[in-house]
Amino acid sequence: NQLGLLLKYKNSPYKKRSELFMRDVYKAINFTTYINEVLLKKLNPIANTKAKKIKNNTFLIIQDDCLEISPNFKETSITPYIFDVFITFQKHTLLKSLGPKLMMMLQNSSKEINDTFRKNKNQQQKFLSILKSDDKVNRSLRIMNKCNLIGAFIPAFGKIVSQMQHDLFHIYTVDEHILNVVRNLRRFAKDELKHEFPDCYDLFKNYKNKYILYLAALFHDIAKGRGGDHSELGAKDADQFSSMILQKVEVVIILNWELKMQINSQDSIICRLKIKNLSNGWFNHTLSCLIQHKN
DSSP states (O other), X not given: OHHHHHTTOOOOSSSOHXXXXXXXXXXXXXXXHHHHHHHXXXXXXXXXXXXXXXXXXXXXXXXXXXXXXXXXXXOSOOGGGHHHHHHHHXXXXXXXXXXXXXXXXXXXXXXXXXXXXXXXXHHHHHHHHHHHOSSOHHHHHHHHHHTTHHHHHSHHHHTTTTOOOTTTTOOSOHHHHHHHHXXXXXXXXXXXXXXXXXXXXXXXXXXXXXXXXXXXXXXXXXXXXXXXXXXXXXXXXXXXXXXXXXXXXXXXXHHHHHHHGXXXXXXXXXXXXXXXXXXXXXXXXXXXXXXXXXX
16 A cells, blocks of 8 residues: 555545555556467467368467467458357367467457447357357456456456455455356366365256356456445346346346345355246246355
8 A cells, every 4th residue: 555655546436546556566467467478379489380270260270279360361350250269269179278369369359349349149149158158168258358358348347357455355356256256166067076066066067057157257246346335236237238138037137136145145155046937937946056255
């Protein structure tokens, strides 16, 4: 806090000067890490093996263990294809990351995401497809965050990127904590990790709409640093986003309800919910999830 004062940072209505100072520090660190990864990949002497074409894909290739932009791709922007990149990345299980040229183009495309793009139904469904995948959900979201894509597509998320909280003993930025929650949820889906939380594994495995839980994780702390109850404010953000992107009314209700449940529980959420189906009467919908809030 003293260093922030020396550097002329001032307290805002809802953020301490130390939080504002550290936000800029972590943004600089994130960008340096991104640039470092791009440069190391470009300078890697053992890379650049023969590229493999991808069936029915004209703008992406497989280079080493990375997905890369095709040299035949002549367009200057890949903004319309941002989510297609990650859908392809998830389909090829042996891929570990993205190539340097592709990462740079994604970073540049983040600046071109606007309301027209966000409201595009096709783009919305592609984003949901990434969350619905059985592979690389967490890894895809982390790369997207590294390239500023999540914050561009969900503006409320962009506000908490690199944000620290110094009111309690938080050790992660808010966006890092959120992605850690997604990672923990993904662990429940892995057979080899069943022994860690066997009950959660069984509940998670039998829950069909796992993407709703990932959305809830993305939004559960999205309103931190605004003042007021972040659960209530986050539920409003989720309601606005889900009403725009989710097609089923009951799914919107579930997502909003999951977030409001934070008000009553800070350690875990294991609940049973009855939802009215407009066409089929009442049915029991068992919603089981475990979201730990230990930052």
